[in-house]
Amino acid sequence: MFAIYLECSKCGEKVDRGQKAQLCPKCAAPLFVRYDLDKVKAAFSPKKLSDRPYNLWRYAELLPIENEANVVSLGEVVTPLIALNQLGARLGFEALLLKDEGLNQGGTFKSRGAALGVSRAKELGVRAFAMPTNGNAGAAWALYGAKAGIRAHIVMPKDAPYITRLECAIAGADLYLVDGLISDAGRIVGKAIAKNGWYDASTLKEPYRIEGKKTMAIEIVEQLGWQTPDVIVYPTGGGVGLIGIYKALLELRAIGVIKTLPRLVAAQSSGCDPIVRAYEAGKKVSEFRDNSRTIAFGINVPKPIGDFLILEAIEKSNGTAIAVSDATILRAQSELACAEGLFVCPEGAAALAAAYDLLQRGWIRPDEKVVLLNTGNGLKYPETLNVNPPLLGKDDEIPV
Amino acid sequence: MFAIYLECSKCGEKVDRGQKAQLCPKCAAPLFVRYDLDKVKAAFSPKKLSDRPYNLWRYAELLPIENEANVVSLGEVVTPLIALNQLGARLGFEALLLKDEGLNQGGTFKSRGAALGVSRAKELGVRAFAMPTNGNAGAAWALYGAKAGIRAHIVMPKDAPYITRLECAIAGADLYLVDGLISDAGRIVGKAIAKNGWYDASTLKEPYRIEGKKTMAIEIVEQLGWQTPDVIVYPTGGGVGLIGIYKALLELRAIGVIKTLPRLVAAQSSGCDPIVRAYEAGKKVSEFRDNSRTIAFGINVPKPIGDFLILEAIEKSNGTAIAVSDATILRAQSELACAEGLFVCPEGAAALAAAYDLLQRGWIRPDEKVVLLNTGNGLKYPETLNVNPPLLGKDDEIPV
Numbered sequence: 001m002f003a004i005y006l007e008c009s010k011c012g013e014k015v016d017r018g019q020k021a022q023l024c025p026k027c028a029a030p031l032f033v034r035y036d037l038d039k040v041k042a043a044f045s046p047k048k049l050s051d052r053p054y055n056l057w058r059y060a061e062l063l064p065i066e067n068e069a070n071v072v073s074l075g076e077v078v079t080p081l082i083a084l085n086q087l088g089a090r091l092g093f094e095a096l097l098l099k100d101e102g103l104n105q106g107g108t109f110k111s112r113g114a115a116l117g118v119s120r121a122k123e124l125g126v127r128a129f130a131m132p133t134n135g136n137a138g139a140a141w142a143l144y145g146a147k148a149g150i151r152a153h154i155v156m157p158k159d160a161p162y163i164t165r166l167e168c169a170i171a172g173a174d175l176y177l178v179d180g181l182i183s184d185a186g187r188i189v190g191k192a193i194a195k196n197g198w199y200d201a202s203t204l205k206e207p208y209r210i211e212g213k214k215t216m217a218i219e220i221v222e223q224l225g226w227q228t229p230d231v232i233v234y235p236t237g238g239g240v241g242l243i244g245i246y247k248a249l250l251e252l253r254a255i256g257v258i259k260t261l262p263r264l265v266a267a268q269s270s271g272c273d274p275i276v277r278a279y280e281a282g283k284k285v286s287e288f289r290d291n292s293r294t295i296a297f298g299i300n301v302p303k304p305i306g307d308f309l310i311l312e313a314i315e316k317s318n319g320t321a322i323a324v325s326d327a328t329i330l331r332a333q334s335e336l337a338c339a340e341g342l343f344v345c346p347e348g349a350a351a352l353a354a355a356y357d358l359l360q361r362g363w364i365r366p367d368e369k370v371v372l373l374n375t376g377n378g379l380k381y382p383e384t385l386n387v388n389p390p391l392l393g394k395d396d397e398i399p400v
Numbered sequence: 401m402f403a404i405y406l407e408c409s410k411c412g413e414k415v416d417r418g419q420k421a422q423l424c425p426k427c428a429a430p431l432f433v434r435y436d437l438d439k440v441k442a443a444f445s446p447k448k449l450s451d452r453p454y455n456l457w458r459y460a461e462l463l464p465i466e467n468e469a470n471v472v473s474l475g476e477v478v479t480p481l482i483a484l485n486q487l488g489a490r491l492g493f494e495a496l497l498l499k500d501e502g503l504n505q506g507g508t509f510k511s512r513g514a515a516l517g518v519s520r521a522k523e524l525g526v527r528a529f530a531m532p533t534n535g536n537a538g539a540a541w542a543l544y545g546a547k548a549g550i551r552a553h554i555v556m557p558k559d560a561p562y563i564t565r566l567e568c569a570i571a572g573a574d575l576y577l578v579d580g581l582i583s584d585a586g587r588i589v590g591k592a593i594a595k596n597g598w599y600d601a602s603t604l605k606e607p608y609r610i611e612g613k614k615t616m617a618i619e620i621v622e623q624l625g626w627q628t629p630d631v632i633v634y635p636t637g638g639g640v641g642l643i644g645i646y647k648a649l650l651e652l653r654a655i656g657v658i659k660t661l662p663r664l665v666a667a668q669s670s671g672c673d674p675i676v677r678a679y680e681a682g683k684k685v686s687e688f689r690d691n692s693r694t695i696a697f698g699i700n701v702p703k704p705i706g707d708f709l710i711l712e713a714i715e716k717s718n719g720t721a722i723a724v725s726d727a728t729i730l731r732a733q734s735e736l737a738c739a740e741g742l743f744v745c746p747e748g749a750a751a752l753a754a755a756y757d758l759l760q761r762g763w764i765r766p767d768e769k770v771v772l773l774n775t776g777n778g779l780k781y782p783e784t785l786n787v788n789p790p791l792l793g794k795d796d797e798i799p800v
Binding site: 055072073074075078079080086100103104105106130143144145146147148153158166167169170171172175176178179184187191192196334337338339340341342377379380382385387389391392393394396397398400 | 455473476480486503504505506507530543545547548553555558562563565566568570571574575576579584587588589591592595596733734738742743778779780790791794796
């Protein structure tokens with residue numbers, strides 16, 4: 001295990017990695033796990049991986065678990081990187097790929113964060129955690145928490161995807177709905193933590209979920225034969241996935257596995273676009289987006305706590321941020337299903353819509369290798385679709 | 401490619417494998433793909449697999465696709481085989497494992513059948529197919545069909561899982577609901593096929609989906625280090641999964657990869673148990689189960705067309721058939737989530753309930769290695785659960 005300490009992502013303060021650490025004790029910014037990358041470089045090589053299980057745990061040198069016995073696994077898989085040849089050609093891309101995070105346990109990339117977050121919480125002796133959620137993260141943490149024997153207290157908006165409520169409940173979590181937004185859920189969780197001393201598993205308030213999410217980037221690089229694509233487009237709400245991808249890429253470059261970084265794109269909905277607004281205004285942090293509203297519930301985050309990290313990842317990778325309309329998102333979702341047989345979540349569809357927009361503007365060239373992240377399975381969002389197939393009687397025939 | 405011909409599973413009639421074959425032209429029983437197993441034995445070895453993609457296409461020698469260019473892939477993964485250590489120990493199993501088919505594309509094992517069925521249909525020049533479905537198979541075929549550019553005509557009971565309706569529709573399939581059962585859907589499809597000349601993709605009326613489903617068994621054997629478990633418990637409706645598993649095991653034995661067969665168990669709901677009744681009466685075929693009804697919709701098949709094949713697989717493997725109540729199924733589903741963090745479909749929960757019953761009866765010994773098949777993702781069945789978490793106001797606190 002090569003993690004050496006936690007480091008504040010803003011002020012650089014170092015924190016003992018053996019603590020149940022939350023935010024930076026000095027400036028309250030998120031903490032990052034730091035590794036002895038010289039030692040990782042000496043220990044890690046792509047060739048060593050051939051004998052390891054084909055899942056995210058194969059990247060052990062870049063993960064923060066000290067004792068393998070603490071790994072909490074629900075049967076992780078390496079999610080597929082799928083060439084969108086038909087749709088890509090029609091839209092004008094020569095190499096368009098989709099990393100399908102919908103095949104994670106629970107149908108969401110949030111499971112990667114929960115796998116590492118809960119495993120490390122178990123290792124640190126956590127008995128109970130609490131978190132606000134827009135649905136998917138809470139569900140993933142509830143399920144991993146159940147396996148770990150850690151009590152989960154979850155608060156989600158009543159409008160969060162209905163199925164995530166079922167996942168929390170069947171896992172035995174202590175679940176509450178709130179008549180409000182995730183920010184309201186966050187306040188309720190904050191009060192409960194202050195009173196009960198639970199571990200705070202809120203986004204970026206614990207340093208380990210990001211270590212799980214960063215494995216998306218390591219997998220992409222391995223799946224491309226240890227090469228980087230030219231562009232990665234990520235649907236961005238809280239943005240931890242994008243921050244994790246950027247962190248992984250820096251680590252892979254530091255240990256000599258890759259040489260160049262892909263340009264990172266934050267795709268948002270025009271109904272909730274704080275990162276796009278901040279990026280376009282040349283700012284380092286975002287402003288609260290009032291009256292945010294989008295069909296892509298997972299990216300309805302009006303003021304991400306890690307906004308400065310998202311903006312840094314975009315800027316330093318020569319990336320960009322772009323917003324697309326809900327109508328465009330729904331059209332992209334339909335096109336992915338009709339042309340490629342993939343039923344993605346609205347957030348994943350936003351990534352496609354954003355990439356197409358950037359291609360048309362010339363920001364992406366047709367010959368560039370572009371990876372879209374589909375962050376979840378379309379199966380989890382029945383409420384975003386409305387179909388009315390004809391109803392036949394038993395003796396009817398299919399109309400010609 | 402080592403497939404040599406199609407063979408009737410009942411009368412042995414041989415059929416040219418280049419045809420768009422459906423049922424046996426002589427006796428109307430299902431056709432099986434037969435391979436030159438001597439040649440497969442010479443060509444295939446576990447060691448050769450290390451360089452191949454980690455998905456079902458790695459078993460090419462035992463698959464019926466002639467030209468790799470015809471493979472229709474939605475990014476298949478090897479589904480995890482998960483040790484249920486906690487729940488197993490509590491129930492009295494020393495080695496209880498779950499093969500989680502919920503991580504297939506579309507959240508169902510039906511995608512394996514669609515991957516092979518649609519790929520081979522494309523290879524044979526099929527332009528349009530029709531099928532009745534209880535939901536999941538139709539959804540999987542619609543999505544794979546979309547990628548293949550093959551028109552899908554799907555008829556499903558109006559009570560089939562709602563989400564499968566969305567999958568068919570978003571994939572652009574021609575979808576109808578019927579106010580009746582899958583048998584009514586089958587009659588409507590039969591009339592439409594007679595009129596329009598579509599390819600009949602009904603269960604066991606085309607010989608290729610079984611070739612996809614059999615890969616469940618090959619994966620299990622590979623995941624166990626090319627060993628067989630003692631028992632495989634399969635939730636059985638139409639039973640093609642079980643028939644496919646048995647076919648794969650015979651093929652693996654014929655090519656010398658395994659020596660013994662696991663005992664195959666058909667798990668049914670006591671609300672729809674035609675196989676259990678036939679097995680207990682020592683019959684070779686089942687009788688139509690009147691008024692069938694179970695919360696596990698995927699195994700609500702009152703008279704499976706492949707009943708004689710299911711019963712043969714059970715008998716020849718020294719297996720058995722057992723029914724469990726819907727109440728037991730729901731309890732097992734909850735236990736899997738609370739103890740192991742896995743949100744399985746009701747059918748998968750039936751497999752656990754059946755295994756536990758057999759353990760209590762002494763039919764399974766505590767020290768035997770038992771593999772449960774979870775055929776689908778719990779996410780697809782929100783209608784089987786009902787939860788009512790407390791609703792908080794924005795300024796409320798979590799009650800102590």
